[in-house]
Amino acid sequence: MEKSSTLLIHFDKVSAAMANEIKEALNANDVEAKIDAMKKAVMLLLNGETLPQLFITIVRYVLPSEDHTVQKLLILYLEIIDKTNARGRVVPEMILICQNLRNNLQHPNEYIHGVTLRFLCRLSEPEILDPLVPSVLSNLEHRHPFVRRHALLAISAIYRLPGQAGEQLIPDAWSLSRRRSPRSRTLLPAATVSSCSLRRAVAYRLSQADHVPDWGELHQMTALDLIRKACRSNPAEKGKYINIIISLLNSPSAAVVYESSGTLVSLSSAPTAIRAAANTYCQLLLSQSDNNVKLIVLDRLNELKSSHREIMVDLVMDVLRALSSPNLDITRKTLDITLELITSRNVDEVVLLLKKEVVKTQSTELEKNGDYRQMLVQAIHSCAIKFPEVASTVVHLLMDFLGDTNVASAVDVVLFVREIIEANPKLRVSIITKLLDTFYQIRAARVISCAVWIIGEYCLSLSEVENGIEVIKQNLGDLPFYSAAEEVETADASKKPQQINSSATMSSKRPVVLADGTYATQSATSETALSAPPVLPGSSGSPGNLRSLILSGDFFVGAVISCTLAKLVLRLVVVHPSKAEANKYRGLADHDLNVTIGTIFISSSPN
Known part of the structure; x- marks a missing residue:
């Protein structure tokens, strides 16, 4: 594994006799047997076997084969084996190999040409490459572009040999490019000359600046790589290439556009250049359908945000257009970038767009609606914290989602409401009114607890206190909660079969809340009927959720309701102008409070 290789295949079927089997198959005249034997030989070599006894056999029986598959496997075999002896000199048998490679470079089949050039x-x-250089150069004139392309790559690889070996083998690489036919001259400077002579390649590049936008994608990418190399070697000449890079921003290739933007950012920090690159990234964000591409582009925009925030602030609305993507990772990253670019100049536009997106989640049926709405609520919450003046434009809209089926989203909304009502006293009346009107829609226990606390804390005027008590009573429904019959059924259903007799005896002694708020045994209240949950105004016939939560055993919600009712009753005594009316109202509220507390106590009692 310490040697480099372009091929790696796991092969664990190694046996001592396999080498002899491969040798016998190679000696045969059957082409299919040779192909199978060569595949096994290549896999054994890749897994650490040396197989020195096969080399002569392959030279004698495989090298002359005309089959294309055999020749390709031969190239893979030659790439893997050691071509030098212990003293570092090329083994003599490689002379025969060189002759075969030379024949391949003159073969009438283009595929054999390309495979051989790629091997070189x-x-x-x-020592192996020296006799093959003339044949490689002759392939620059080949009629097929596949061959010419691989000839260029071979020349580039030979010229890059360590030390001075490459320059000695092809000393006139640049002049060769100037003497070649037009069809090869357009390729060689773009792909090879940069490794032969950077100075000459840069000069040629500048002379062809007007024609770069018309080049193909591969040549434009090579030109960008050449520009980066030239700027690293001579940073003072960066300005010469800015116009060329900007011209490539309009390339039809997304890869070229992306690389051009990155190159432009790396070479220049001028506002014009950064703005052009950022605009290009935003266009890629909208034009590309691949989610991975979008995420990569967002990473580049995030980097620009860190180093050039002032410029990115002006493009915040362009970045937000990526919210149209159905992918949650993209929308989350888009919102994260946007929230750090909000200023007093653009906060109104941003919040308006976020409001529109929230409305879309309500009117359309999309898979991401719940999680996406939660992201939007959190984003609006952040905006309202930084810029309290925008809270009034969004708080009433978000309160429509207090009953959202996505509990996390509804919790975010109610926490947002709690924070806004505390930080903006001018909005308290309108928020309380809206909360009381939409209270019946709330379903989640955690949201109800927070909403009830808000009612108890911020209902300050007489009308607000009375409405708050009335809304809670409507959601609780008629009292008492339990009848004698339902109490027995509840007790029976909750006990194990083997405990039925004992539970019936115990439940007969369990206290029950009567209509007057006092307690009695079930035998004394056998004719009391269970009050049905109320049907609330505007609730389409659905019962109040407070009652169902308490009956299902949510004692925390019941405790919050009890505390809130107590708080509202005490406040009512203070704000009511008539003490007699206040005491009368207090008596009724105390009754409801006692029944609620009693129900919680009875429901939570083990007996």
């Missing part, structure tokens, strides 16, 4: 790119022995 992986060789590092000048």
Whole structure:
């Protein structure tokens, strides 16, 4: 594994006799047997076997084969084996191999040409490459672009050999590019000359600046790579290439556009250049359908936000257009970037767009609606914290989602309401009114607890206190909660079968809340009927949720209701102008409070 290789295959079927089997198959005249044997030989070599006895056999029986598959496997075999002896010199048998490679470079089949040229790119022995250089150069004139392309790559690889070996093998690489036919001259400077002579390649690049936008994608990418190399070697000349890079921002290739934007940012910190790159990233964000591409572009925008925040602030609305993506990771990253770019100048536009997105989640049926709405609520919450003046424009809209089926989203809304009502006294009356009107829609216990606390804390005027008590009573329904019959059924259903007799005896002694708020045994209240849950105004016939939560055993909600009712009753005594009316109202409220507390006590009692 310490050697480099372009091929790696796991092969664990190694046996001592396999090498002899491979040798016998290679000696045969059957082409299919040779192909199978060569595959096994390659896999054994890749897994650490040396197989020195096969080399002569392959030279004698495989090298002359005309089959394309055999020739390809031969190339893979030659790439893997050691081509030098212990003293570092090329083994003599490689002379025969060189002759075969030369024949392949003159073969009438283009595929054999290309495979052989690609193999030469992986060789590092000048002794093997030296006799093959003329044949490689002759392939620059080949009629097929597939061959010419691989000839260019081979020349580039040979010229990059360590030390001076490459320059000695092809000393006139640049002049060769100037003497070649037009169809090869357009390729060689773009793909090879940069490794032959950076100075000359840069000069050629600048001379062709007007034609770069018309080049193909591969050549434009190579040109960008050349520009980056030139700027690293001579940073003072960055300005020469800015116009060329900007011209590539309009390339039809998304890859070229992306690389051009990154190159532009790395070469220049001028506001014009950064703005052009940021605009290009935003266009890619909208034009590309691949989610991975969008996430990569968002990462680049996030980097620009960190280093050039002033410029990115002006593009915040363009970034927000990525919210149209159905992918939650993209929307989450988009909102994270946006929230750090909000200022007093753009907060109104941002909040308006977020409000529209919240409304869309209500009117359309999308899979991401619940989680997406939660993200939007959190984003609006952050905006309202930083800029309290926008709270009034969003708080009433968000309160429509207090009854959201997505509990996390509803919790975020009620926490937002709690914070806004504390921080903005001018909004308290309107928020309380809205909360009392929509209270019947709330379903989640945690949301109800927070909403009830808000009612008890911020209902300050007489009308607000009376409405608050009335709304809670309507949601609780008629009292008492339990009848004697339901108490027996509840007790029986909750006990195990083997405990039925004992539970019936115990339940007969269990106290029950009567209509007057006192307690009695079930035998004394056998004719008391269970009050049905109330049907609330505007609730489409659905019962109040407070009652169902308490009957289901949510004692925390019951405790919050009891505390809130007590708080509202005490406040009513203070704000009511008539003491007699206040005491009368207090008596009725005390009755409801006692029944609620009694129900919680009875429901939570083990007996």
